Amino acid sequence: MDRFPEMKSHNTMSKIKETLRAFNEWLDVTISATFLSTPWTYLRTRNEITLPVPGNIRHKSVDRGRLIDRIARNLDWYLDAYPGLDREEKRTIDALVSGRPEYQSRIREARRMDELLHDAGALMDVNRDSETVRFAFVSEYVSASLIPKSLLMALLRFRRRLPGNAKVAASYNDYQERESMDELSVLRPAIDHFEAISGHVIRESQTEYITGTGYRLKFWEKTRRGISGVPKRNGDREAKPGRRERVFSAASSLANTFMIVAIVIVVLYSANYSNQSPTERMAHIRSSDLSWVEVGLSDRGLLSDWELKAYEQYERAVGIIARSRKSVFGLFRTYRSKDLYLARRILENTHKDRRIARRQIPEALLLLGKLNFLLGDMDKAIPALRDASYQDGPAAEEADKFLHLFGPQN
Amino acid sequence: MSYRLDLHSLDDLAARLPFHLDSSAEVNEAYSIYLRSPSPEAARLVDLWTYCFIRRYYLIKFLKEHSFQAGELESVVEQTYRKVEKGRMLLKQNDRYAQWVSVVCKNNFINFVTRRSLVTTVDDVELLDDLDVLQSEEAESSEWSDLEVDAGILYVALARAIEKLPSFLRNVTRMRFVEQLSYEEIGRMTGLSVATVRAYIHKACTRFREDPGLGAFKSWYR
Numbered sequence: 290m291d292r293f294p295e296m297k298s299h300n301t302m303s304k305i306k307e308t309l310r311a312f313n314e315w316l317d318v319t320i321s322a323t324f325l326s327t328p329w330t331y332l333r334t335r336n337e338i339t340l341p342v343p344g345n346i347r348h349k350s351v352d353r354g355r356l357i358d359r360i361a362r363n364l365d366w367y368l369d370a371y372p373g374l375d376r377e378e379k380r381t382i383d384a385l386v387s388g389r390p391e392y393q394s395r396i397r398e399a400r401r402m403d404e405l406l407h408d409a410g411a412l413m414d415v416n417r418d419s420e421t422v423r424f425a426f427v428s429e430y431v432s433a434s435l436i437p438k439s440l441l442m443a444l445l446r447f448r449r450r451l452p453g454n455a456k457v458a459a460s461y462n463d464y465q466e467r468e469s470m471d472e473l474s475v476l477r478p479a480i481d482h483f484e485a486i487s488g489h490v491i492r493e494s495q496t497e498y499i500t501g502t503g504y505r506l507k508f509w510e511k512t513r514r515g516i517s518g519v520p521k522r523n524g525d526r527e528a529k530p531g532r533r534e535r536v537f538s539a540a541s542s543l544a545n546t547f548m549i550v551a552i553v554i555v556v557l558y559s560a561n562y563s564n565q566s567p568t569e570r571m572a573h574i575r576s577s578d579l580s581w582v583e584v585g586l587s588d589r590g591l592l593s594d595w596e597l598k599a600y601e602q603y604e605r606a607v608g609i610i611a612r613s614r615k616s617v618f619g620l621f622r623t624y625r626s627k628d629l630y631l632a633r634r635i636l637e638n639t640h641k642d643r644r645i646a647r648r649q650i651p652e653a654l655l656l657l658g659k660l661n662f663l664l665g666d667m668d669k670a671i672p673a674l675r676d677a678s679y680q681d682g683p684a685a686e687e688a689d690k691f692l693h694l695f696g697p698q699n
Numbered sequence: 700m701s702y703r704l705d706l707h708s709l710d711d712l713a714a715r716l717p718f719h720l721d722s723s724a725e726v727n728e729a730y731s732i733y734l735r736s737p738s739p740e741a742a743r744l745v746d747l748w749t750y751c752f753i754r755r756y757y758l759i760k761f762l763k764e765h766s767f768q769a770g771e772l773e774s775v776v777e778q779t780y781r782k783v784e785k786g787r788m789l790l791k792q793n794d795r796y797a798q799w800v801s802v803v804c805k806n807n808f809i810n811f812v813t814r815r816s817l818v819t820t821v822d823d824v825e826l827l828d829d830l831d832v833l834q835s836e837e838a839e840s841s842e843w844s845d846l847e848v849d850a851g852i853l854y855v856a857l858a859r860a861i862e863k864l865p866s867f868l869r870n871v872t873r874m875r876f877v878e879q880l881s882y883e884e885i886g887r888m889t890g891l892s893v894a895t896v897r898a899y900i901h902k903a904c905t906r907f908r909e910d911p912g913l914g915a916f917k918s919w920y921r
Contacts, residue, residue, distance in 0.1 A: 372876075410876050420850070430707060479705070487780075
C-alpha cells in the first residue's frame, strides 16, 4: 500500500465523503420529521391561513416547504398559470385545493387547459411518438402540400427522431411495407366515392391508367377548376410546360404588356387632346419657345452692356418658365402661376428698354403673348402676339396662327 | 389498391381544398360562410373537407388494425358522412364544426368496432340496431382527444394561439409548451430570469384561456 500513497489518500477521502453524506441524510431526516409533524403549523405561522391537512402531501426537504409556502400565498396566480407549471408545482396545487370547494371549478378548468396543451404539443414530445406515429405517417401522403409551416416543422422533427426509437421506427416502417397489401383493393378512389355520396362533380375529364398489377385505376386529371371559388395553391402538381412553350408564353405575355401600355398611352393622349381647346393647345409653352434667347440679340460679335443685360433677363425669365412646367409624360400640362407672373414681369421690364423694344424680337413677343394668355390677360396677350406676327420667322408665323384662333378680326 | 395508393387517391381529392385538413380555423370559417350564404361552391367546399377528414380518420384507424376489411372502410366512411350531413344543421356552435366532425368520427368508430365484434358472434339484426342506437346516444355525450388522428389539428391550434401572442411572449411560450423546456432552460437560452419566464408563462396561460381556437377543443377534456 505504501507503494500507492495516492490510493491511501483516496480511501481516506472516501471515508470523509461517506461521513458527510451520512450527516446530510441525518439532517434531512430531522428537518423532514419536523415538518411532517407540523406541516401546516409552519404555513399558519407564516401566512395566517387555515388549510385542511392534505393526506398526500409529504415534505421531504426545506425546499418543498418553501414551495408550498410560495404557492399557498399566491394560489390564484398559480391557478392561472397551472398549465405552464412544473409537475411538482401542479401536485402541490392539487393538494392545496383538494378540500376547498371554492377552488373546484377553477382547478377543473385549469386541468382541462393543461391536458389540452399537453396533447397539443404531443407531436413534439419524444415520449408520445407511439401515439402520433400513424398521424405522422398519413400526413406524409395526404394534404401534404397544404401543410402549415408549424406542423411541417413538427413532422420533420418527428422523422428525425425516428431512428432513436426502435419501436416507433418499426411500426412506421410497417405501414410503409403495407404498400403491397391488397386489403383495400376493391375500394373506389376517393374522388369517385366522394362524387357518389355527395352528389358534387369536381372534375372535368378522366384518363384511365393500368397499374402494374393489372388493376384498372381511374385517375382524374388534376384540375383546380373542379372546385370553383377555391383559390389555387402553391403546391399544385401540374405538368411543367416545355422550353418552347415557355418562350412562347413569355413572348406572348410581353406582347400583351406592350399592347396594354400602348392602349393606355393612346387613351391618355386622346383624353388630353379632347380636354383642351385649340387655343389652349397653341398656348402651351414648348421647348422651342424657350431656346431662342440668343437669337436676334446681336450679330456684331461683341455684345454691348445693354444687350448683355437683356440677354441675362431673357435667360432668367425662360429658366423660370421651364421650371414652372409640370406634366405627366408630356400630357396634362400645368404651370405654377406664381412663376408665370414673375417671368412676365421680367419680360415686361426688359422690354421697357427702348433699345430692346425697338428690336421687336418675335420669339420674346410670342412668349410674352403666351404668358399673358395663360395668365388670362387677353388685353395684353393679343397686342404682344400681334407685334410678334408683324416680324419674320417661325415665331411670327406661330403668333399669326395663334391670333387667327381668336377670330378673323385679329 | 394498397394503403399507399388509397392515401394518394385521398390526396388527389384533398389537393382540391384551399387549406390543410387540420386547419380547423379555416374549416370553421368555411362552414360559417356556408351557413350565412349557402352557395353551391360553399357547400362543395364544406362537403369536400368533411369527406376527406372522415376518410383520413378511418384510413388511420384501418392502418392500425389488420383485421378490418376494405369494403368496411367505404361503408363506414359513407355512414359517418351521412351522419355529419344530417346532424350539422342541428349544430349549436357553428364555430366548432371541425371539432364536432372529429367527435362524430370517434363515436361512429366505437359503434363500428362494437358492432363488428358482435357480428362475428351474434346474428340478430334487431339486437344490433338497438345496441347501435344506445351506443350512439352514449357516445354522442362523450368527447375526448385521440392523438392518432387529433395530433395535427391540436398542434395547429396551439401554433396559431402562440402566433397570436405579443411578440415578447411568443418565444418563451413556444419553448415551454412546444419544446417542453424547463424554466431554467428557457432562462438560460433567452437570458431572462426564471421569475420573468414564470411571469411570461402566466401571461401566456391567461391568454390561452381566452383563445377561441384552443377554446373550441376544451369540450374534449373533462
